[in-house]
Amino acid sequence: WDMFVLAFLERLFRPTFRKDDFVLGKKLGEGAFGVVYKVALANKSSAKQGDLVLKKATEYGAVEIWMNERVRRACPNSCADFVYGFLESSSKVKGGEYWLIWRFEGEATLSDLMLSKEFPYNVERMILGEDQDLPKGLERENRIIQTIMRQLLFALDGLHSTGIVHRDIKPQNVIFSEGSRTFKIIDLGAATDLRVGINYIPKEFLLDPRYTAPEQYIMSTQTPSAPSAPVATALSPVLWQMNLPDRFDIYSAGLIFMQMAFPALRTDSNLIQFNRQLKRCGYDLVEWRKTVEPRASPELRKGFELLDLDGGIGWELLTSMVRYKARQRTSAKAALAYPYFDREGLLRLSFMQ
Numbered sequence: 469w470d471m472f473v474l475a476f477l478e479r480l481f482r483p484t485f486r487k488d489d490f491v492l493g494k495k496l497g498e499g500a501f502g503v504v505y506k507v508a509l510a511n512k513s514s515a516k517q518g519d520l521v522l523k524k525a526t527e528y529g530a531v532e533i534w535m536n537e538r539v540r541r542a543c544p545n546s547c548a549d550f551v552y553g554f555l556e557s558s559s560k561v562k563g564g565e566y567w568l569i570w571r572f573e574g575e576a577t578l579s580d581l582m583l584s585k586e587f588p589y590n591v592e593r594m595i596l597g598e599d600q601d602l603p604k605g606l607e608r609e610n611r612i613i614q615t616i617m618r619q620l621l622f623a624l625d626g627l628h629s630t631g632i633v634h635r636d637i638k639p640q641n642v643i644f645s646e647g648s649r650t651f652k653i654i655d656l657g658a659a660t661d662l663r664v665g666i667n668y669i670p671k672e673f674l675l676d677p678r679y680t681a682p683e684q685y686i687m688s689t690q691t692p693s694a695p696s697a698p699v700a701t702a703l704s705p706v707l708w709q710m711n712l713p714d715r716f717d718i719y720s721a722g723l724i725f726m727q728m729a730f731p732a733l734r735t736d737s738n739l740i741q742f743n744r745q746l747k748r749c750g751y752d753l754v755e756w757r758k759t760v761e762p763r764a765s766p767e768l769r770k771g772f773e774l775l776d777l778d779g780g781i782g783w784e785l786l787t788s789m790v791r792y793k794a795r796q797r798t799s800a801k802a803a804l805a806y807p808y809f810d811r812e813g814l815l816r817l818s819f820m821q
């Protein structure tokens with residue numbers, strides 16, 4: 469009840485918007501299920517809100533609004549700041565469009581940043597807000613990557629503790645928030661909330677094959693039936709324990725870790741090729757390493773060297789995320805307790821100078 473009353477009051481006092489309040493700006497993205505624009509508020513007096521982002525979504529927009537509302541109450545730091553969502557029924561689209569509004573977090577996704585030749589130093593500059601002018605080297609790259617992984621796992625832990633599995637974790641859906649100088653997760657369009665059975669029926673066609681874990685369904689197909697609202701709250705923590713659906717996102721996050729350590733894997737074609745190799749090795753990273761390391765390029769070798777620093781604690785974390793069996797993968801919370809994160813990250817590094 470408390471949750472209900474709070475949510476109601478919060479809604480009552482939050483500003484509401486309609487179609488004419490927005491002036492469309494640059495197009496930021498276009499997928500099969502919606503178009504995303506940078507927008508400004510038409511009314512200059514309310515323009516102190518700053519830039520916003522608008523997603524015009526098809527029928528799945530309803531679920532995405534629900535997910536964003538839940539996230540902004542339960543784990544607000546995990547995802548981009550959600551402002552408002554509504555059904556815009558005056559549009560020409562049959563059945564109307566769902567309009568979703570967020571705060572504009574920043575210009576760059578992790579994908580944009582990773583494609584730069586400067587990565588990971590460009591990220592260091594954004595997180596610290598200044599040039600460090602330290603000698604570049606493997607140790608320093610490792611600390612930057614470690615800091616990014618920590619922020620990503622922290623955001624994932626928030627979602628998972630709320631009962632939400634994102635299912636589309638990839639660098640394109642991780643945005644650098646210029647305000648908080650941290651990475652946040654975006655795009656809850658394929659997310660599923662197992663505790664209340666929202667979007668329980670897997671929309672497998674929404675998933676990105678480049679980053680998906682080998683299991684096709686995140687819940688065992690033997691799980692009797694989709695939980696329906698009231699029962700589900702009591703029932704599904706058990707289902708959660710049985711199926712560990714959060715480990716689906718952990719696999720994807722592990723692939724992002726791989727891409728950060730091995731620059732070659734940042735292109736689509738090489739990532740796809742890597743996925744094939746890994747499949748051939750039975751999704752066993754240790755096995756994969758044995759097959760590629762003997763004839764590895766200097767660049768690939770550098771990636772292994774980075775993960776082997778400090779007694780191989782990076783490699784240990786990576787291999788506990790990218791595993792065939794979901795049950796054998798670490799959770800986000802457990803990953804954050806790995807020795808890899810005991811080392812001082814970026815911020816400490818700058819204080820020590």
Ligand code: ADP
Nearest residue numbers: 496497498499504521548570571572573574655
């Ligand atoms: P989709 O992938 O379904 O097209 P996303 O929600 O991933 O939609 O958004 C598309 C793109 O828009 C993102 O990759 C990002 O570049 C940009 N974007 C989305 N949300 C924000 C935000 N809150 N702040 C800044 N940019 C955003």
Ligand code: MG
Nearest residue numbers: 640641654655
């Ligand atoms: Mg996206």
